[in-house]
Amino acid sequence: MERKTVFKGRLLPYLLVAPQLLITIVFFFWPAGQAVWFAFLRQDAFGIRTSFVGLENFQDLFADPLYLETLRNTLVFAAGVSCIALGTALLLAVMADRQIRGAGLYRTLLVWPYAIAPAIAAVLWIFLFHPQIGMLGRALNGAGIPFDYKLNGNQAMLVVILAAAWKQVSYNFIFFLAGLQSIPKSVLEAAAIDGARPAYRFWTVTFPLLSPTTFFLLVVNLVYAFFETFGVIDALTKGGPGRATETLIYRAYIDGRVNLDLGMSSAQSVVLMLVVILLTAVQFRFIERRVHY
């Protein structure tokens, strides 16, 4: 049964949604529209004349080998973050689900990272990985393994992936735990009686039943890795060393704010927007198709 509220006048409903609409327009559609518009313009070096250049910004962008390298970085970064954040969260959720009585405290502890600002999170990771002052960094160097994420690009990538994934684990954990708890206990018991050992049971019953949750989280994690990790990267590596940890979102910011190339930055923003739209569309399609067992 669907319940509908019936308003008497025409005006009231519009008035009620107006604040929400206004906020969305001012803070999203307006800047987004501007970005799309700027993506087709180019300013001269002194910012005096602006001319319409059509798709030239986009052509330049995809012809730029540095941009393609950034794209590659982003893919590695996003894949790394998603895999680690999902895998760790699933492992923790399965452990919590088994001992659900202790889960209250466990859950609270695990949710903390999510509430920590990116800059503070980054400082924590600096304390861990800094080659001179970080616990792990010093230990590694002491053990004869040269470790300096400020010089070694691969190590830098590893550090930003870990830092970004760590923040997302809590969110994933909550969803995985809820997903696990919604699997009827009797189904797992039936599998046990059918002769399935715990590991086999997990891969043939639990995991498939979790797949809607996993897919939802995968998209959320990709979106997070693509668009919401600016703070972590800025605080930890500033895209360096070289461009080793420069991702699309980071470069869009550098081009716009630092290099003041609004046209190129806007073109990059448009590309990013398209990626979000694509991911969201995939998600909606999928959720409509299956998901509910």
Next chain:
Amino acid sequence: MATLDLAGIRKSFGPVEVLHGVDLAVRDGEMIVIVGASGCGKSTLLRIVAGLESPSGGRVAIAGRDVTALEPAERDIAMVFQNYALYPHMTVAQNMGYGLKIRGLPRAEIERRVREAAALLGIEALLDRRPRQLSGGQRQRVAMGRAIVREPKLFLFDEPLSNLDAKLRVQMRAEIRRLQKRLGVTSLFVTHDQVEAMTLGDRLVVMHQGHAAQVATPMEVFERPADTYVAGFIGSPAMNFLSGRLAEGGRAVALGAGPLIRFADGPRPGQEGEPVTIGIRPEHVRPDPAGLALAIDLVEPLGSETVVHGRLPGGEALVVKLAGAAPRDGALAVALPPEALHVFRAEDGKRLDP
């Protein structure tokens, strides 16, 4: 096919003991129904047999082998759950074949067995569907099928019919009985429904607060209930209980309601004047113009018979089931035939036999 032996099964959840030592010996191919009110420990007992719970004390043996410490997987049993517990992401065929696949049977053999079981249950047309595309009755059959294909030593049923509507329940009840007889697999069937219990079981275990109050055939339980709990639980409307005292050296009872009734089958052991509870089933109470006056409170016509609720002179309630219609004038005189009386000790409710 196998025997099942339970010896002194106890189970505590934290400080609360819910099973207080249950003994049971199930013969090969027998269908035992565990019946009792909700919360008396039926499911817990069944889950202990399945290995889903471990007992706090006692021993479970299947086919003579002690399995108390074994995992469910190692016990070679199959279970049908109340909510069916089908695997939602698998087709009917995959649901039924899951256990066989785990045992490493060749694919052709799995397919053959699944088809056979499906044919037996009339669900061949559903093999490619998923559980959510099935009705309650169909899910029930698939759950049965999943149990059958494994050809286990033991079937365990935990109230498998209680989620079905009344008509389907009766139909599935008969079908389960037929199937069990045909396959000859030793079975434990848990239910809170006394009709299900009476019709399905070779023998019943009537459970009461974590004890097995009586283990006997349905007719024995009905005709010679071991205590007042069993007597009141089996039979509908429930048995009447009247208070009285032993008289004439145990050869008769002096009812609180007035009359002295001589037992038809001999003297009961006990002191003169010892308090007893007399049980009589509503259908055994006879209208008799020379009998006790019954003040009628309520008449429930059921068509072919009528249930009359009333009070005896002493104020004790008595329910009478009459063939045909009730008397119209609001009064009824009844006799309590001596051969239909059950005698229980008032102190602990245990049956007293001659």
